[in-house]
Amino acid sequence: MLGIPLNFAVTPKTRQAHTGPQWHLIKPQITVMVLLVVAIIVGCVRLFVNGAEPIGTGVNIFWAVYDLVVLSVLFKAATYQGFTPEAAEEEHPEQ
Numbered sequence: 001m002l003g004i005p006l007n008f009a010v011t012p013k014t015r016q017a018h019t020g021p022q023w024h025l026i027k028p029q030i031t032v033m034v035l036l037v038v039a040i041i042v043g044c045v046r047l048f049v050n051g052a053e054p055i056g057t058g059v060n061i062f063w064a065v066y067d068l069v070v071l072s073v074l075f076k077a078a079t080y081q082g083f084t085p086e087a088a089e090e091e092h093p094e095q
Helices: 023-050 054-071 073-078 085-091
Strands: none
Touching: 023 054, 023 073, 054 073
8 A cells, every 4th residue: 555565474384393392482471380389388388377367368379279270271282282183083073
């Protein structure tokens, strides 16, 4: 429209070689998960040793566990090897 050429490169449609789980892609999320586990441990120690307020600590532990459950899908995503017809048949066999 403005006469400016678009810098668009077509990507190849060949299957990439499988190099293993892509852990480097989820390093920030793994760091957050480790920090959440540390926070749960600190919360439990404070609750049982220092007598921290149980309702507030319990709510915080609940949400930390909830966040860990939500973030756990990243492990399956990082180890995903792509679609294969054989894997699809194993998941949904013909009846």
